[in-house]
Amino acid sequence: MTSVFKLKNPVKHYEWGSPRWIPRLLGLPNDGGEPWAELWMGVHPEGPSELVSGGSGLLSELIGQDPVRYLGEETAREYGGLPFLYKLLAAARPLSIQAHPNPDQAKKGWERGDRNYKDPNHKPEIICALTPFTAMVGFREGGEIRKRLEAFGFAPLAPLLAALEAGDNPLRRFLTALFSLPPEIREALSEYARSRSLTAPYAEEWKYTAYFAELYPGDPAIIAPLYLNLLTLKPAEAMNIPAGILHAYVHGFGIELMANSDNVLRGGLTPKHIDMKELTAILRFTPFKPEILTSSGAGISRYPSPFREFSLTGITGRGGGAPFPGNGPAIVLVTGGELCISSSGETLVLKRGESAFIAAGELPVFSGDYTLYVAGTGSLCV
Helix, strand or coil, X not given: CCCEEEEECCEECCCCEEXXXXXXXXXXXXXXXXXXXXXXXXXXXXXXXXXXCCCCCEHHHHHHHCXXXXXXXXXXXXXXXXXXXXXXXXXXXXXXXXXXXXXXXXXXXXXXXXXXXXXXXXXXXXXXXXXXEEXXXXXXXXXXXXXXXXXXXXXXXXXXXXXXCCCCCHHHHHHHHHHCCCHHHHHHHHHHHHHCCCCCCCHHXXXXXXXXXXXXXXXXXXXXXXXXXXXXXXXXXXXXXXXXXXXXXXXXXXXXXXXXXXXXXXXXXXXXXXXXHHHHHHCCCCCCCCCCECCXXXXXXXXXCCCCCCEEEEXXXXXEEEECCCCCCEEEEEEEEXXXXXXXXXXXXXXXXXXXXXXXXXXXXXXXXXXEEEEECCCCCC
16 A cells, blocks of 8 residues: 655745745746745645645545554644645745744634634744755844944934843833834834945844845834844754744745644734734743754754654665655655655655655655655654
8 A cells, every 4th residue: 555645735926935946946947937935745724735646636635534544643643634834945035024823822813813823733843954044033132132233323223222221021122112113213214224334243234134124114123133143054954943933034945844834923024914912922032042953964864853743854865775764754855866765565756856745654765866854743763
């Protein structure tokens, strides 16, 4: 009985996407130059994967026929369906600053019909770079924010400095003061940011602040590089982003793996709805700087994650066969070369950009010259 299924995955064409990265990986033309922002792999109803070998229809329908067989007894009992959503993400322009709810917040928001909640699930995530990948993640320490604001030198931001001196939750007071700036100050801030000279020691922060001011004039979050950690991952480096952490992906191509949810609370750099009351209700107002996870450079690289719903593993193969280092359920994405999967007397070949679902309990053999990333549950053993 077939336990490995090749997938066809939907693409999301958001305006911040790149016309190059995803089509190039998939080996597809993009003659019209349309932005390809995300490719979704999984069972989320807003973008479910289809089966192109081993069966027909949607992956969600296959799993629904026999959850225990395809997910394993433990995963089927706890989640009832595939608990993660796997993506390629191609950010040619910045995504909105955002944060995601924890399980209790998501459940309550969904039950009360809050427009911010698309489902009752939380959305922790991990991002792994395929190209250099720039992001802003987590509040800086108060002293670091103060130094950057003072060096920035825009006098009308004095209420933000005062907020940082508050003894009671200064980061909350800071963000509230920032989004309470009157429209004329916001416009003046954008003009000032665009004219600010790029000087050390904060040249990178100035550069991105000016860039954001060009894209989103009048948005107070253009100064986010002053209060959020500005980081650039090298290819094959990754970082975990828990619930409640303010973050934004600025530029780059990578793999994103998360709990099966699309719940987003926005906090700037967007024309979309911003609900500051709900955002401040879910945020962690403490400094946070993510640990950078690195690849071993050969063989198997596990990216440790504290999240039960998913785990990410990178595998490089050269020639001979090797057993799949886990017990499923999992989705395999080939990012380089060609992979041959042998299972139950059948063989499936995946080329660069192709993916497959592996059912729980299946131990296929991988062979060929390839680089791939495996998305599995938190119980995936490597």
